[in-house]
Amino acid sequence: MIFFLYIFFSFAIIKMALLCGLEGAPTFLVPIINPPFADTARPFFFWRNMMPSPDKLAQRYQRIHRQLQDLLTKCNEPVARMSTVIALLHHKFPHYFWTGFYLLKKGDLLVGPYQGPVACQVLEREKGVCWAGVLKEETIVVPDVHKFPGHIACDGRSKSEIVVPLFAADGTVKGVLDVDSTQLNAFSAVDKLWLEKIVALL
Numbered sequence: 001m002i003f004f005l006y007i008f009f010s011f012a013i014i015k016m017a018l019l020c021g022l023e024g025a026p027t028f029l030v031p032i033i034n035p036p037f038a039d040t041a042r043p044f045f046f047w048r049n050m051m052p053s054p055d056k057l058a059q060r061y062q063r064i065h066r067q068l069q070d071l072l073t074k075c076n077e078p079v080a081r082m083s084t085v086i087a088l089l090h091h092k093f094p095h096y097f098w099t100g101f102y103l104l105k106k107g108d109l110l111v112g113p114y115q116g117p118v119a120c121q122v123l124e125r126e127k128g129v130c131w132a133g134v135l136k137e138e139t140i141v142v143p144d145v146h147k148f149p150g151h152i153a154c155d156g157r158s159k160s161e162i163v164v165p166l167f168a169a170d171g172t173v174k175g176v177l178d179v180d181s182t183q184l185n186a187f188s189a190v191d192k193l194w195l196e197k198i199v200a201l202l
């Protein structure tokens with residue numbers, strides 16, 4: 001019992017410190033900050049009221065953007081670069097539940113590097129939010145996925161979603177970045193602005 005209380009309060013205090021703007025933490029604290037269940041069953045009831053304000057959110061995106069500018073100079077391999085973007089984003093925001101790329105291959109939209117629960121490998125053609133992002137060539141913010149015609153539910157826990165197109169050097173769309181949240185209306189203009197900037201780094 002005491003052990004569980006200790007773990008719970010350690011987690012709460014460290015998480016609060018991080019969300020209040022104290023970025024970075026000693027490596028030995030990582031299992032407490034990101035416990036093994038973090039990807040699949042985040043205790044969002046606990047995190048929800050700790051969501052950063054729009055200003056703090058923008059500042060965090062800005063720091064991640066700067067960090068990625070540096071990290072992405074190290075390698076030209078697309079899978080390595082996309083995986084780096086996903087890993088950094090997925091673990092920095094409490095409202096991210098599934099974070100990944102869907103990439104166009106021979107007319108199909110196939111899953112690329114991702115973090116979060118197991119996702120659909122192939123998306124039915126010209127259906128759902130990801131395909132809408134590809135076809136319209138613009139960012140799609142969906143406050144409630146159940147109200148989006150044709151939405152493809154790879155995981156029933158997803159409630160809102162943002163899809164940002166990824167462009168090749170010749171200006172054609174080659175895929176999308178897709179982020180899902182278990183909360184309704186989780187993505188704002190701040191997420192849209194910064195995710196577009198981050199995808200442009202690839």
Ligand code: SME
Nearest residue numbers: 119128129130151152154
């Ligand atoms: N919801 C997406 C499918 C991908 S999953 O969310 C990971 C869509 O409607 O295209």
